[in-house]
Amino acid sequence: MKSSFRYILVVTFIVAVIVIVFLQFNSSQSINQLINGNEDLMNVLKLKMELQQVQENVTQLETETKSIVIRGHDLRDGRFEQQAKKVSQSFQTLDSFEINPVVGAGILRLKRQVNKKIELNKEVLRTFAGDGKDAAEALINDQEETLLSDSINSLAHQIDRQYQVSVTQLIRNADRNGRNAKTFGTILAVIAAIASLLAFGYISYKMGEQQRLIHQLNVSEQRARRSAEAKENFLANMSHEIRTPLNAILGFTGLLQKKQTDPETGHYTGLIHKAGENLLQIVNNILDISKIEAGMMPVETAAFDLRETVATIEHLYRQRSMEKGLAFAVVVADDVPEMMEGDEVKLTQIIVNLVSNAIKFTDKGQVTLAVNRKQVAGNKMIITFVVSDTGIGMDAAERAAVFTRFRQGDESITRKYGGTGLGLTIVKDLAQLLNGTIAVRSEKGSGTVFTVELPFRQAHVVPKDERHGTPLKMEQANWLHKKILVVEDNEMNRLLLAQLLKGWQLEFEMATNGNEAVRLLKEQRYDLVLMDIQMPEMDGYTTTAVIRNEMHHTMPVIAMTADALTSQKEKCLQxxxxxxxxxxxxxxxxxxxxxxxxxxxxxxxxGTEEPVAAPENNNLRYLQLNYLFMVSRGNREYEKEIMEQFCEMVPEELARIQTAWDQGNTDRVQRTAHSMKTTVAALGLTGHTEPYLSVLEHIMPADPAFPQVFQRLQEVCRHALDEATAYKAAHYGGNTDPVPGDNPV
Structure with a gap:
């Protein structure tokens, strides 16, 4: 299509649209005026009828007054008041005409005359009641009464004539507008037919604009992504800014509760601490709901041990149920696989909410968590989690609103048990987010049963006792001219990396935090950086930002972290x-x-290097030394050093966790628990400590589960330290006395 013709089509189309709009506007105006004319005609009839009704009611009022006077009826029968009320009511419709410029003033005058007539009749009745019949008849026969009646009738006829004249002109205009509307409609139909033919050419032209529109859509999508990122950053900042002062409040009130104070001060401190816990729970729930609604709650898919997850939850709530005198039973069916693929964090949040609710609303009896396999299709299956209790139960109305936000049965339940009514809302949202369902069965006073069904895949993984086996045979690389920087704050991990890098003949230097790493990078060149994420002073994210944005280095940076979730990897790459x-x-x-x-x-x-034969574990119950032997490749000095570091660091880290908890420093508890995962992994203790360290890594301030979880962690570590000390003495020689710092265990 030629460019000039295309422009002609555009201009023609625009002119046609303008003409159509103009005609349509005039046609609409004419139709509206026609409709208004018809409405005015109806108003004429309505006005006429109402004026007649007013005259009739006034006449009837006058007749009623005369009848009372002449016949001597009792004034208390209320007949006069009823008739006067009818007169007043007859003006309700006429009131709508008061704003009419033609008859509005006349209606107001008529209303005044009628009111005057009513008052005059009342005066007659008062005279009749006070002075007798003759005096009342004199007022009735007074000329003012007759003149007032004539004035009312005359004024009503005058209003009717004025309005009829006005509406007659409007009807003529409406008739003319109707003819205009018909004409405009015909013209509009013709123009529409012509415009339809031209529209085809215009649409063809618009087809050429498709690429421009696609580009605009891409720009809009990028803006939407940036908006979503801004929301996510806002939620993250809001979470941090609110939780930071709350952590301080809970921490210091926790310390105050441990001090010997007078009963009143202790009571007030307890109230502050409880209020802080409630506020923190509300903040967490609202943030979770906000993330779900904003689509910023990603679903992570990773392999996890389902039975281990359930066992961790059992450990968390066993003590709480015992404190209330409740039996807590956890039953996992034999056909439920051990290893599953799914979102372990969200599954844990669902079960924890349901179990916590069950214990809270149950005063006697038991709480049960049952896990069953419902449906299987290949490696896909539906796992059912049933949480039942013998608590207060719910009636039909409460069941209908159980997943509604800020709803919690009735006010008495909120006063007695507390809470905000957000927990079950989050559970339902999380279940739907995981493509699952949740249902509830309950009767008042007979307990409640929540059933959650979630889809999972069975994970095909190597059994635990085979995960650290014979060292893999690797290809040889020439790294004689390469140098890397290792940034790691955990000493056990530094020893491990040093052992591996020396074996590969790769030159390296160590930094214990981000600040030290930046200093070394300013002094010399490195070909690669191995970067730990959680470090004191400056973490891995901040250090990487300095390397990229301030120092403008482009060498590869590889993240090292104990958090293997997909979101963590994406965050590192970003x-x-x-x-x-x-x-x-x-x-x-x-x-x-x-x-x-x-x-x-x-x-x-x-040829491949023959693996070094690993020494026997001597029936160790807690320690699994396969990983140590794989890395050491027979280097007994390295093995001994790792053993010594393990015996030294584990008590220190346990002591740091306890001290941080006593001081109300939850962030430090979480960081130390995260770091401790690396420490215990060196000697294969992960399987025994993971349930407890995972809880501590995500624990909230003043969580009542801390004492029990930490005690179990201490017990495991004590047995592991005993085994490590005995094994070190038997195989590497040395003192078997407990190492300094064992006391916390």
């Missing part, structure tokens, strides 16, 4: 890191990453 490896570090995986990012070709060898 922070400017190039890759990600989870702890405990696997030798083969680390070797592959280094070979990939150092851009060194590997030399395949026909």
């Amino acid at each position: 922070a400017g890191m190039d890759d990600f490896i989870s702890k405990p570090l696997e030798e083969a995986m680390l070797h592959r990453l280094l070979a990939q990012w150092l851009n060194e070709p590997v030399e395949r060898t026909d």
